[in-house]
Amino acid sequence: MKISRRHVQNLGWRWSGVMAAGLMASAMATDHSGYKELQQAFKSGPEVTRACLVCHKDAATQVMKTKHWTWQSLNPQTGQMLGKKTLVNNFCIGVASNYPYCTSCHVGYGWKDRNFDFSKAENVDCLACHDTTGTYRKPSGLAGHPVYVEMEFPPGSGEIMHPVDLRKVAQRVGFPSRYNCGACHFYGGRGDGVKHGDLDTSLEAPDFELDVHMDAIGLDFSCTKCHAGTGHQVHGSRYSPITKRGEGSAARERTDRQSPATCDTCHGIYPHSAKTMTNTKPLPGFTQQGMAAMLNRHGDKIACQTCHIPAMARGGVATKLLWDWSAAGKMGADGKPMVKKDAKGHTIYDSKKGAFELGENIVPEYRWFNGEVKYTLLGDRIEKRADHVSINHFGGSPKDGRSRIWPVKVFRGVQPYDPVNKTLVIPHTYGEDAESYAVSFNWEKAAAAGMADVGAPFSGKVEFLKTEMIWPLNHMVAPKAKALQCQDCHDRNGSLAHGRLKNIEGLKKGPLFRLGK
Amino acid sequence: MKWKKIAGACLAGYVLGMPHVADAYEGDWKRGHVYYRMVCTSCHAVKAGGPIGPNARTQAEWAAYMQANKHAKGKDSVSYYVSKPYRESIASTNKAAAKFADVPEQELFEDLKAFVSRSAKDGDAPTGCR
Secondary structure, three states, X not given: OOOOHHHXXXXXXXXXXXXXXXXXXXXXXXXXXXOHHHOOOOOOHHHHHHHHHHHOOOHHHXXXXXXXXXXXXXXXXXXXXXXXXXXXXOOOOOOOOOHHHHHHHOOEOOOOOOOOOOOOHHHEOOHHHXXXXXXXXXXXXXXXXXXXXXXXOOOOOOOEEOOOOHHHHHHOEOOOOHHHHHHHHOOOOOOOOOOOOOOOHHHOOOOOOOOOOOOOOOOOOOHHHHOEOOOOOOOOOOOOOOOOOOHHHHHHXXXXXXXXXXXXXXXXXXXXXXXXXXXOOOOOOOOHHHHHHHHHHHOOOEOHHHHHOOOEOOOOOOEEEEEEHHHOOOEOOOOOEOEEEOOOOOEXXXXXXXXXXXXXXXXXXXXXXXXXXXXXXXXXXXXXXXXXXXXXXXOOOOOOOOOEEEEEEEEEEEEEXXXXXXXXXXXXXXXXXXXXXXXXXOHHHHHHHHHHHHOOOOOOOOEEEEEEEEEEOOOOOOOHHHOOOHHHHOOOOOOOOOOOOOOOOOOOOOOOOOOOO | OHHHHHHHHHHHHHHHHOOOOOOOOOOOHHHHHHHHHHHHHHHHHHHOOOOOOHHHOOHHXXXXXXXXXXXXXXXXXXXXXXXXXXXXXXXXXXXXXXXXOOOOHHHHHHHHHHHHHHHOOOOOOOOOOO
C-alpha cells in the first residue's frame, strides 16, 4: 500500500511516525470509510470516480490504457485490431449499435453510442472492480451505469431494482475478488456460463473438486492471483495467449512483475515428480519416477489443461453450445414474443434471439495451438457453405515445434450474413427503437442500422451463415485424481485411434505400448 | 528513553490503525456464501429433498425465517446448523465445517443472513444454489 500525503491529511495526524506505523498495520484492511472525500451522498458513478481520483491520481490514466477500457487490443503477431469494440462473434454478434446493453460490462460510465468520450477520467468506473459489498451492479441497458433511482427492471417485468448506495460502496472498496471479475466474465454472451464453458458463477464459491486453485476453503485464489499485473493492466489475454511450454516460467523472472497466466509460471515446465505421483499406481514396468518423467514428456505436446480440465461446465451451470439466430421471430399463440425453457429452466427459445442448445459436463474438443489467434473481422469476405465456417482461427500444427494440444470449447452458431458483400453483419439487436430486431423482427432493418452505426457497407440483403468459434479452456482445473487417465486417450495397446485425441492430426494412432489390465 | 517513545508511537499507531474490532459485527456475505454452499446446500441436496437457492425467497422472507430461527418446520433451529457442536459433528466429512470450526456462532449466523439477504430474489445479486 502506498502511503500518501493525502492519507495524512485525511486522518488529521501530525506525527507521521505514528501515522505510518498505524497505516502499515492496517494496510491489508485499507479502511476507506474515514476519508472525507467519501462522505458524500453520491448521485452518480462519475461523482465517485472524481472522489477516488483525489488520492489515486494516476488510476484513471492507467485504466484508460487497458483493454478493459478501450475494448481494443492490437495483436502484434497478426496486426489485427481485436477487442470487443470491433470483433464479431456468434453470440450477441457485435457491440456497434447495441452499446447501452453491451457496455454494462465496460469499466466506464455512459458508453451509450459511438460518440463515447474515452478521454474523460470521470467516466472510469472504479467500483466495478473494487466493490466489496456485493451490492454494486450495472444492469444491461444503462450504458455502464448502476441504478441511481428506483426503477422497474427489466421494463415491464414488475421487478423493482433499488438504487445502489454509492457512498457505502465507495467507502468499502478493496482488491478485486472473483465476484468482481465474474460480474462480467461469468456472464459473457448475456448469461451465466453462456460463453466460455469454464467461467460461470459456480466459481464464486467453488470447492476443491471444481477448481483446485479457487477452492474457497483451500487456496482461494482470486482471479488476479494468476492474472496479475501492475498499473491496472491485467495479463493473460486470450487474444494473444502464451501457449508454448516454458514461456510462462520465463515471464516469472521478469523484473516488471508481469505474470502471464500460464500453468508453468508457477508449476515449472516439469511439474510431475515421484512425489506428485505418490498416490498414482504406475503402469506395468514403470516406477513412479518413470511415470512422472513420461507425463513430463507429454507436456511437450499436450497442454496441462488437456488432462487437468477433463470437462467444461462442471459446476452446475450449463454453458451455451449453439445459438441459432435464424430461428428468431416466431411468436407465441397470442401473437406476442415468447420464451421457451427446458426442464432445467434454461432458455432454449426466445423470439428476439433465436434457439439455443446448452449443456453441462461437456467433453471438450481438442486443437493444436501455438498461441496465434486470428479472427474474421467485419469486412472480411467469407464464402457461404453447408457446414460451419470458423470465424476465429487458432494457429498450430504438430510440426511447427511450438504447438501443443489444447482443450477448447467449440461454439456453433447461425448468424446473419450479407450474401452480396459476403461478409458477416452486425445487426441492431437490442433496444426499444423501431430499427431494433427486438422490436421490428426485421433482419434487413436491424442489419442496416447496425452496419450504418459502424460505417460498414451493407447490401440490404440478409441470409444466415453457420459459424463456429473456438474458446480455449483454462479454468475449472480438477484435482489430479479427476484428471484424464491414460485410457481416456489410449487403448490397452497404447493406440490413440479411439480415445479423446482420435481426431487430432499428426499423432501416431497405432499401437505404441501396452497399458496393461 | 528515545526507544520507549518510538515503541510507544508504534504501538499507538498499531492500535489506531487496526480495523474497528470493537464495532458491531457486520455479516461477511462472502463467507456466508461459502458456508451456505458447502454446508447448507450439500446437506440439503442429499438429505432434505434438494437444495434451496437463496433466490427462492425474498429478503423479507429470509429475514423472517432467520428471525424465527426454526429449521425443518420447527423441528430444530437454524442456529443449530451454524453452532460449533454441529460443525464439529460433520467436520470429518465436511471441509467447510472444519475450516470454520473456530468462527464464533453469532458471526457465522450473521454471515449467512448477509448472504441470503444479498442473494434473495429481490436482493442485490439474486443467486441460485451455486
